[in-house]
Amino acid sequence: MTASTTIELPFSPPYEREKAIALIAAHAVPGSERVDLQGLSVTRIMGAPSGPVAVRVELGTRSVTTTISSGEPSDVEAVASLVRAWLDLDLDPSTITDAFGRDPILGPMVTARPGLRVIGHPDGYEAAITTVLGQQVSLLSARTFSGRLVAAFGEPGPDSLLLFPRPNVLASVSTDELQRAIGLTGARTRTLQAVARACAEGLTLTPTVDLVETRASLLSIVGVGPWTADYLAVRALGDRDAYPAGDLVLRRALGVSTAGEAERIAEPWRPLRSYALIHIWTSAAFS
Known part of the structure; x- marks a missing residue:
């Protein structure tokens, strides 16, 4: 019988637990992740x-079990x-409250959700x-694609979950x-394999990397543009100033038509623009 360990990971409240779990659920890979919206928990490898x-995480009011x-x-x-x-x-x-609380755009959002x-x-x-799989399609379609990927090329893992196929696997399949x-287009499939190949050859996507070099490496991959690179900077690289200014939802929420305009509006939000982004996205999704 496999041993297990349970630990408590404390945090400073408040924490928007329901919003966090909802976001994770929206991107969860079928077969590789289980999300319990009512229990505010996620199980994944x-x-x-x-x-x-x-690993099973359950969001409490002051710690994550x-x-x-x-x-x-x-x-x-x-x-x-x-x-x-x-x-x-x-x-x-x-x-975040100190940084944005008096901002005319972000202030009401931060007041409404101070623990985001x-x-x-x-x-x-x-x-x-999964970000490449989600390019230019709905979240539902992206989850369908990722579920097919895991079902076809994943391997059995602990707790009856499937292991997400590793870079060398996707790089080597035809x-x-x-x-x-x-069920992807040919161009998207080639981008998927190019990303897997880059990771198999040493591209590392963690919060410890050089942000400038890693962004340049991502942009050198055919099919990976500024939005994808900036989105991954937010979610994978831990860059708290990352800000995909060209994002359609962001631009609509700000009432602008170009990435340049979105960049100019966000200048006062440095160096925490990723928090501004999350507040704007959340407000747009749940308003």
Whole structure:
């Protein structure tokens, strides 16, 4: 029987738990992640020193209860670090209130949701692949594509979950086979494989990387544009000033038509523009 470890990861309240779980659910990969909206919990596989482990996180009012399918201290330490970054547990919410509370655009949003966090991703490579799958399609379609990808190329993992196919797997499968399995266009399939190949060859997408170099590496991949690179900076690289100015929802919410205009409006929001982005997106989704 596999040993498991449960730890409490504290944070500074408030925390918009329902919004966090709703966002995770909207992007959850069928077969690889289980989300309980009522229980405010997520179960997924994470990489650890001993190998893939199943991790269940449950958002409480002052801490995140985290259960790991391992008793190894190194696994517990690694997962704790991943979860803290993923769920933005180190944020002091007063930092955002102080920064944006009097802003004419963001002030009312921050007052309404003072505990909103930037929800990242515990696996940057997986975030990159699912982001490519979601380019120019609905969230529902993106989840359908990611579910097909995992069903076709994933392997059985802990807790009856499927392992998300690793970079070398997607890089080595034929383009035609990959396209048939997922139902993508040829161009999108080639971008998917190019991202997987780059990651297999050493591209790392974590909060510890050089942001400028990594963004340049992403933009050098055919089919990866500024929106994708900036979105991954928010969710995978932990860049709290990342800001995909060309995003359609963002521009509509700001009442502008160009990325340049969105950039100019956001200048006072540096160096926390990713929090401004999340507040604007959330307000647009739940207003």
